[in-house]
Amino acid sequence: MNNISDWNSIRSHQLFQRFFFDEVLFLASDPDPRQLETSTSVGAYAQSSTPVDAPAQSPSSNSTSIFEEKVVVLLPESPTETQQVLLNKITAACGLAQDQTNMHIGIFGQEDIPQFLGARLILSFGALTNIVPDHQVHSDGIKYIPCLPLGRLETDANAKKILWNSLKSSILA
Amino acid sequence: MTNIWFASHNTHKIQELQTLIHPLGWNIKGIEEAGIIDEIEETGLTLQENALIKAKFAYDRLNKPCISDDSGLEVSALGGRPGVHSARFAGLPPDSEKNIKLLLSTMKGQENRKAQFRTVICMIINNTAYYFEGSIQGDITSEARGVGGFGYDSIFMPEGHQQTFAEMTIEQKNNMSHRSRAVGCWLDFLKENGGFLNP
Secondary structure (H helix, E strand, O other), X not given: OOOHHHHHHOOOHHHHHHHHHHHHHHHOOOOOHHHHHHHHOOOXXXXXXXXXXXXXXXXXXXXXXXXXXXXXXXXXXXXXHHHHHXXXXXXXXXXXXXXXXXXXXXXXXXXXXXXXXXXXXEEEEOOXXXXXXXXXXXXXXXXXXXXXXXXXXXXXXXXXXXXXHHHHHHHHO | OEEEEEOOOOHHHHHHHHHHHHHHOEEXXXXXXXXXXXXXXXXXXXXXXXXXXXXXXXXXHHOOOEEEEEEEEEEHHHOOOEHHHXXXXXXXXXXXXXXXXXXXXXXXXXXXXXXXXXXXXXXEEOOEEEEEEEEXXXXXXXXXXXXXXXXXXXXXXXXXXXXXXXXXXXXXXXXXXXXXXXXXXXXXXXXXXXXXXXX
16 A cells, blocks of 8 residues: 555655646636546556455554545535536546545534545545634544635635645645 | 345344335335345444444445434433433443433432433445434433333433323324434435436
């Protein structure tokens, strides 16, 4: 299983150039399917071949590691069609293919994070204010990025910038 | 008719859900019918986690819509314990009588008797997990009362009532229970989104 340092090391400078390029497209109001296709083809986040039902490997918990290498997206409720397009663009712009992503819909608190042991990244869309805390790295190596709600991101360009900066800084960190 | 596979070996639960879901055009089937007889290890740290572990266990094997649930009693004065460990609070194998005795002795002299029962249902369809939650607030009594129900029912008195769950009829309890509330949320979701979810 790739750890976070491996994960960071495989990001190339080229990928970050893409981020800035994508940012322009991302902030555009009309979704561009070509951009989505290009982004999902990025293979920087290669999936581990470890089966998802492999035995627990977390050193800090006896909980089962059930999301080896997956990216987990947390949403308070099902996205609308346009929100789904936006979500696809966000994950694609991060170089994530849809089959690498597990979506979880419900109300989640910080105490719920252990259930996503083994995930490499959690994007949680549900913060209620403008003050979005920095990303956190849990003891299990999971990167947790709090994001503003998709409904807000749909209409608020400033909220998109906040999210984008958060994604950039957390991936650069 | 679409099947939803229930990650449980409890036939009573399966039948109960089948009765509720059948009118919506869905079928509940226990995973044993698909040849899965393994006991699923509930190693989660939260109710949500346990529900997810069980649903994912089934989903990974069947790749079809799967559902599971997990419930627990959360006592305020004990910081939410026994919670996810409710069934095995006094150790293994699970023993309700021992659990109740241990909880009452732990709570002896404690003025804050507030507690809640909580159920989390997890449903996985098309690689997406949906969670539904139901809870009911109440108090832990100072002694066990009533013979109905199971688990901690005899020491849990729902807010606004003078009877414990164990002193109520099954219908009374089911009208307000954490489990029925979670199931209600799940059914509401299926009514609204069932078409979309049909694989």
